[in-house]
Amino acid sequence: MTANASPCSPLIGVLALQGAYDAHVRTLTALGAAPRLVRLPPDLDGLDGLVLPGGESTTMLRFLDRNRFFDVLQTYVLSTPTFGTCAGAILLATHVEAPTQRSLAALDITVQRNAYGRQIDSSILIAPTALPGPPLEMVFIRAPRISRTGPSVETLATRDGFPTLVRSGHILAATFHPELSADPRVHQLFLALVRANRPAANRPGIATA
């Protein structure tokens, strides 16, 4: 499938209804995962994990409204490692504000859309995080803000005191775009979640990142 993938590479779906799916595919491929674009419910079959990329959550919801995709995806993300960035994090949240909209309610957070303003307010920040290693570059594009996290949600990075990278069980979400940075640590963290969730029979000798 890709130059770096091997039979034991984790198969990671990237929701490709619209948005930054290309950039996630590039990062996942570089880390040795096997990416697969997901456009219809059957594309979810057999995946080890799923990325919900940035883009426009309203557009993605229009597609999820068709073919019972919303219900299938909701069932999927409640049981399988899923990583949402920006619009993807909005889709995963239990509550969405500004304006209120439907979401998969898989991650106990409240998200405010476009909370930092328009494109002219987009920014790149470098800040210390709970990840091992040096401070992390975070690329914010018309970013949402996580205004509340539930008790099960662990905050791994912040901006002005608000969480920007959170984890709860098998779900990871970022309000920034690690796929637009050269630093692979956030995707590596997600692939570690995927490996931890894989049945032992399906993971013969996967090298740790």
Add this chain to the structure above:
Amino acid sequence: MADPIQNGTPGGSIGPSSFHEPALRLKLGLAEMLKGGVIMDVMNVEQARIAEEAGAISVMALERVPAMIRAEGGVARMANPKLVRQIMAAVTIPVMAKARIGHFAEAQVLQHLGVDFIDESEVLTPADETYHIDKHAFTTPFVCGARNLGEALRRIAEGAAMIRTKGEPGTGDVVHAVQHMRQIVREIKALTVLDDQELYNAAKVHGAPYELVRMVAKSGKLPVPNFSAGGIATPADAALMMQLGAESIFVGSGIFMKERATPLDVELWHEADAAVGLCTTQDIGTPRNPDERAEAVSRAKAIVIATTHYADAKIVADAAEAVTGSMKGLAAAAIEEQDLMQTRGW
């Protein structure tokens, strides 16, 4: 030109290192988010709402779509700021607006308004017959049209963060969109087989900076996203352009036009209409012309579906079947040379 107005770095030069600089990365970041979707021209708040509801990734705010500009003539300019603000307030998706080629003061106004992308567009009457806007000078990202690789790279050199093939706007005839996309793809392929010595001459031939020509030769693609525009009017048109290599689709006159100069009536009845007896109070909030509104909605939805599922003929067929009516087209071959919009830009 005062920095406080534009906020960027005027006169920036461009090469591989430019693509690591924060200002350009943020512009390219938004362009990346807009991939795989449809950007729709809208002339009022109601059209913008229909576009967002149908799944558009962005709307382009303008006073007249290209088909109307073509039919009515006159000077086409940046939209009134009031209209741009109304549309920005009405939708949550990114809002684009057009500035005339070379009209950096219109672009300053649009940046001040906070639009998310500025289209330096050949659809409007050019303000400068020699120079395009120095787009490095702005914080707001720009998209520009191109008919060939040299034109695309000149715009990128000036700071454009997105290219769209021009096609021939306002026609509903996809032939030039196809021609321009094929030409850019063909010229990129041809660069990839040249050796280092030949690349210097290729830069001369294309009239483009050597550093950018070299980047394209090494990567086999443009250094910014490449979208398609100009004459795309049906779901199958969108699927065609996506299969030819477009990364997203701009639809101008293909959704909200009935005849060449007449938009579909998509408005709802308002309280003001009831006050003067045009409708009853029960009618407020319902469509004035349900058939025409439904037609616009059906076109918008279908083209969004076809753009995402461009490689799945069954889905494109089902989407096309759901469309009621279509834009009345104008064959691009019937347009006199001096009336073409695509030849504007240098």
